[in-house]
Amino acid sequence: MPRRLIALFGVALLSCISACTTCPPPEHCTKKLPEQSTPPASPKLQTLLTAAITDEYTYDKLGELCDTIGPRLTGSPGMKNAIKWSKQSMIDAGFDSVWTEPVTVPYWTRGKEWARCTAPLEFDLILSSMGLSDGTGPEGIEAEILAVRNFEELEARSSEAEGKIVLFNPPWEGYGKTVQYRVHGASVAARLGAVAVLIRSVTGTSLGAPHTGMMEYADDAPRIPIAALTVEDAGRLFRMSQRGLKPVVKLYMEATNHGETTSYNVIGDIRGTEKPEEIVLLGGHLDSWDVGTCAQDDGAGVALSLGAARLILKQDLRPLRTIRVVHFTCEEMGGHGGRAYLDAHRFELDQHILALESDAGSYPPLGFSVEADSTVVAYIDELAAPLAQVVTGSWKVRAGGSGVDVGPIVRSGVPGVGHWVDNPHYFDVHHSLADTFEKIDPDVLSRNVAVIAGLIYSVANDPVSLRSLIISPADGGH
Ligand SMILES: [Zn+2]
Numbered sequence: 051m052p053r054r055l056i057a058l059f060g061v062a063l064l065s066c067i068s069a070c071t072t073c074p075p076p077e078h079c080t081k082k083l084p085e086q087s088t089p090p091a092s093p094k095l096q097t098l099l100t101a102a103i104t105d106e107y108t109y110d111k112l113g114e115l116c117d118t119i120g121p122r123l124t125g126s127p128g129m130k131n132a133i134k135w136s137k138q139s140m141i142d143a144g145f146d147s148v149w150t151e152p153v154t155v156p157y158w159t160r161g162k163e164w165a166r167c168t169a170p171l172e173f174d175l176i177l178s179s180m181g182l183s184d185g186t187g188p189e190g191i192e193a194e195i196l197a198v199r200n201f202e203e204l205e206a207r208s209s210e211a212e213g214k215i216v217l218f219n220p221p222w223e224g225y226g227k228t229v230q231y232r233v234h235g236a237s238v239a240a241r242l243g244a245v246a247v248l249i250r251s252v253t254g255t256s257l258g259a260p261h262t263g264m265m266e267y268a269d270d271a272p273r274i275p276i277a278a279l280t281v282e283d284a285g286r287l288f289r290m291s292q293r294g295l296k297p298v299v300k301l302y303m304e305a306t307n308h309g310e311t312t313s314y315n316v317i318g319d320i321r322g323t324e325k326p327e328e329i330v331l332l333g334g335h336l337d338s339w340d341v342g343t344c345a346q347d348d349g350a351g352v353a354l355s356l357g358a359a360r361l362i363l364k365q366d367l368r369p370l371r372t373i374r375v376v377h378f379t380c381e382e383m384g385g386h387g388g389r390a391y392l393d394a395h396r397f398e399l400d401q402h403i404l405a406l407e408s409d410a411g412s413y414p415p416l417g418f419s420v421e422a423d424s425t426v427v428a429y430i431d432e433l434a435a436p437l438a439q440v441v442t443g444s445w446k447v448r449a450g451g452s453g454v455d456v457g458p459i460v461r462s463g464v465p466g467v468g469h470w471v472d473n474p475h476y477f478d479v480h481h482s483l484a485d486t487f488e489k490i491d492p493d494v495l496s497r498n499v500a501v502i503a504g505l506i507y508s509v510a511n512d513p514v515s516l517r518s519l520i521i522s523p524a525d526g527g528h
Contacts, residue, residue, distance in 0.1 A: 091436035091504075094367055098507055099440055101365050102500035108357025109492045111139060112350065116343035116487040123340040124380040125157040125311045132336050133314050136352065136377045140318035143360035145375070147321075150314035153390040155380040157311040158182050160340055161304025163277065165248075167287065168192060169298040175287075177248070177277040178260035178341065178482075179305040180232055181383055184273050190302035191215065191246050191275065197291035201230075201238060212243035215299055217279075219288040222254040225477055232263050232278065237271035246301055247276040248284065251482070255475070256281035259482040262339050264383055275303050313337070313379040315387050320363055322371040322510065329398070330510040331374045331405040331464075332358065332502065335381035335455050342485035346476060350490065350498075351408035351469070352377050358503035362510075369511035371403060378455040381409070385454045392458035399462055403516050404509050407453025408469035408502065411476045412495045415441050415469075418505065419450030422465035423520045430467060433508045440500040443472060465516060469502060 091099060115135060122129040133150065140148040158181060165175040179185070196214040198204045204216060216239035218231040231249045239247045251261035260278045267273050279287070290297045316336065322328065334351020338344030359375045362368070378387030395402075406418075418434060420427040431447035438445035452466025460466030479485040509516055 088438040089435045095436060095504055095508060098362065098365055098367055098503055099500045102361055102503050103440060103496050105361055105496060105499060107360060108353045108499050109495050111356060112345060112353035112490060113487050115349050115353065116345045120343050121340045122336060122338040122344060124155045124313050124337045124383055126340065129313065129337055133316055136316040136336055139356055140375065144363050145318035145320055148318040150316050151390065151394050152312050152314055153379050153387050154310050155313045155386045156182060156383050157308040159306050161306060163303045165299060165301050167297050168300050170295050175283045176260055176280045178262040179277045179303045180265035181262060182307060183265050183276045183305045184307065185303040185305040186275050186301050190300055192298065192300040193245050195287055195291060195297045195299055197288045208242045211239060214244055215246045215248060216244040217284060217287055218249045219284045220250060225252065228252050233266050236265055236274050236276035237268035240271040240274045244274060246274050248279050250284035251278045251281055253281065253477050255478040258282055259484050261481045262341055263481045277303060315379055315391055316377040318375045320359055320368065320373040323368055324370045326372050327401050328371040329374045329402050330371050330506055331376060331402055332506050333376035333378060333455060334408045335387065336377040337379050337382055339382055339481050342483045343487060344485050345487045345490050346411035346485050347480055348409045350412035354408045354498050354502055357499050358506060361499060361503050362507050367507060369507055371510040373506060373510050381454050388455035388458045392462060399459060399464060402459060402464040404465045404467060405456035405459055406467040406506065407456045409453050410469060410471050411473050412490055412498050413471040413473040414443055414494055415498050415501045416444060416472050417446040417470045419448050419468040419470045421450065421452040421460050425519050426465045426516060429516055429519055434505050437501045437504045440497050
């Protein structure tokens with residue numbers, strides 16, 4: 051590395067942040083951090099980290115978004131209100147310029163939906179239509195269940211699928227693997243003559259809430275409705291089938307695709323003092339599903355990016371480069387906001403120094419995953435090292451993915467950073483009624499404000515441009 055930031059900054063100013071969250075304000079705190087290897091922060095960075103830990107703005111704004119606006123399905127009145135809220139919040143926070151950019155998005159509505167097992171005994175089922183699914187029509191669909199664990203089992207029993215409602219009841223094997231049934235299940239079953247698809251909700255733990263999420267229709271398959279059942283209901287129907295009971299289910303779904311509409315990315319700049327044309331971007335997605343109030347996915351990323359940038363400004367730490375907050379639209383239904391941002395900003399893409407996304411919820415911070423040249427990983431690792439003092443557990447910068455929204459500009463050469471958190475229970479609430487503000491721990495949220503504000507400030511204020519360090523965009527970033 052050509053130079054080391056830490057060496058510029060002199061004396062260690064250890065705070066008591068990670069040692070005592072309940073002690074008096076830091077200036078009165080007598081506790082010291084335990085002996086550790088965390089490198090010291092510069093005085094200005096230390097000021098920022100200390101302020102972040104006691105700042106209540108981000109928690110308050112996230113509560114406001116969740117409780118007074120609620121869910122933010124793209125194209126819905128809730129999302130329109132959220133766009134106004136985001137814009138006004140950036141203006142109120144003192145951003146230098148705030149604007150919106152139009153994005154063409156799919157417009158889908160859920161409408162009413164219900165399901166009932168009608169034979170061999172009657173009981174109600176709890177379901178949630180998949181986003182972008184077609185509905186059942188006004189008469190609904192009633193058919194016998196063909197219950198399978200996975201695609202392979204359906205293939206082996208393909209001769210039985212005609213006229214049935216296929217139920218996929220796969221075990222939870224992590225989001226990336228299990229989500230395939232939600233995304234592709236309808237078309238796979240439709241090719242075999244199935245009339246509808248139900249899936250076990252894509253979650254590892256359930257307390258009776260179904261989990262929604264986006265599906266896709268393949269061009270070569272009939273379009274049949276698809277919905278998620280709770281883990282409990284899917285399991286019961288599956289076990290009934292194993293006992294040879296041949297359950298019959300009636301489905302009613304008003305889900306409708308209305309074509310396209312216009313939504314907006316919300317963008318706010320805090321202008322840099324010496325290199326205003328160079329941009330350090332951070333953000334999350336403002337849209338959400340229409341269940342719960344979507345605190346973790348991704349109210350947290352929206353509030354964290356807003357709160358971190360605003361804190362830098364409030365502490366009078368305006369950096370050399372411009373800090374840009376982007377609240378993306380329509381991540382959930384296909385990542386349209388991120389692609390639109392790329393299209394609108396190609397002209398200044400080489401001025402984007404870094405793009406950070408927070409879209410994994412507000413859970414204890416673990417570090418950052420860096421999607422870029424290995425030199426950038428090392429650079430972020432060194433710059434982020436002082437942030438370990440605000441973390442209660444382990445801390446690491448690793449090579450890895452950044453985020454769906456920044457993905458298009460990252461794949462076009464902008465170094466990407468993902469906010470990495472310890473979230474084994476994220477998918478318990480993800481895309482369900484349970485994703486609400488109660489799930490947000492204010493102490494954890496403030497630590498996340500600290501690490502995000504700390505990294506963004508450090509990159510935006512570094513005399514050396516991160517992009518000047520890049521050797522090769524394909525050098526091991528993944
Ligand atoms: Zn998300």
